[in-house]
Amino acid sequence: MSTPYPLALQVNGAEHRLEAALGDTLLTVLRDALALTGAKRGCNQGVCGACTVLADGEPVRACLTLAHECAGREIVTIEGAAGRAQALQEAFVETGAVQCGFCSPGMILTAAAMLERTPRPSADEVRAGLSGNLCRCSGYRKIVDAVLRAAETGAP
Ligand code: FES
Ligand code: FES
Incomplete structure (x- = not known):
C-alpha cells in the first residue's frame, strides 16, 4: 500500500x-x-x-x-457550479440535453470554460469545444443547443 x-x-x-x-x-x-x-x-x-x-x-x-x-x-x-456553469446546468435540463447524465458534469464544466473564453460561440465552435467529451447516449445535438441557449442568456 x-x-x-x-x-x-x-x-x-x-x-x-x-x-x-x-x-x-x-x-x-x-x-x-x-x-x-x-x-x-x-x-x-x-x-x-x-x-x-x-x-x-x-x-x-x-x-x-x-x-x-x-x-x-x-x-x-x-x-460547486455557479455563474455560467449554473446557467449551463439549467439550459441542459430545459433543452433535454441530459439523458443518463453521466457525461453532463464534464460537458457543463468544459462548456463553462469555453464560454468564459468565447461568450457567443457558433454551433461549430461549441462542437469543436466539446469534441473531447463523449456522450454514450449520443445526444450531441441537444447538448450543443443547450450551450448555445446558455450563451444567449449571457450569464456572468
Ligand atoms: S474518466 Fe477521465 S477522461 Fe474518461
Ligand atoms: S447523457 Fe448519457 S452519456 Fe451523455
Missing part, C-alpha cells in the same frame, strides 16, 4: 486537509475522500472527458491529474 502524505486541496471554495498517496489521482480524491461524485469515472484513461473538473478555471481530466499536483490550485467540480 502506498504511503499517504498530507495534502491541502481547495475545492469549490473550501479548503480540505486530507492525506493522499503520491500516485492518487484528483478523481480518486474527489470521489473517494471528499465524496464529490459529480466527476465521473468513465474510461479512467483520459479519453472520455466524464471526469472533467476546472483547475484555476481550465478544464482538466481528473483521472489523469495527480491530486498532489493540485495543491494551491482552485478546483471546481459540478457540485
Whole structure:
C-alpha cells in the first residue's frame, strides 16, 4: 500500500486537509475522500472527458491529474457550479440535453470554460469545444443547443 502524505486541496471554495498517496489521482480524491461524485469515472484513461473538473478555471481530466499536483490550485467540480456553469446546468435540463447524465458534469464544466473564453460561440465552435467529451447516449445535438441557449442568456 502506498504511503499517504498530507495534502491541502481547495475545492469549490473550501479548503480540505486530507492525506493522499503520491500516485492518487484528483478523481480518486474527489470521489473517494471528499465524496464529490459529480466527476465521473468513465474510461479512467483520459479519453472520455466524464471526469472533467476546472483547475484555476481550465478544464482538466481528473483521472489523469495527480491530486498532489493540485495543491494551491482552485478546483471546481459540478457540485460547486455557479455563474455560467449554473446557467449551463439549467439550459441542459430545459433543452433535454441530459439523458443518463453521466457525461453532463464534464460537458457543463468544459462548456463553462469555453464560454468564459468565447461568450457567443457558433454551433461549430461549441462542437469543436466539446469534441473531447463523449456522450454514450449520443445526444450531441441537444447538448450543443443547450450551450448555445446558455450563451444567449449571457450569464456572468
Ligand atoms: S474518466 Fe477521465 S477522461 Fe474518461
Ligand atoms: S447523457 Fe448519457 S452519456 Fe451523455
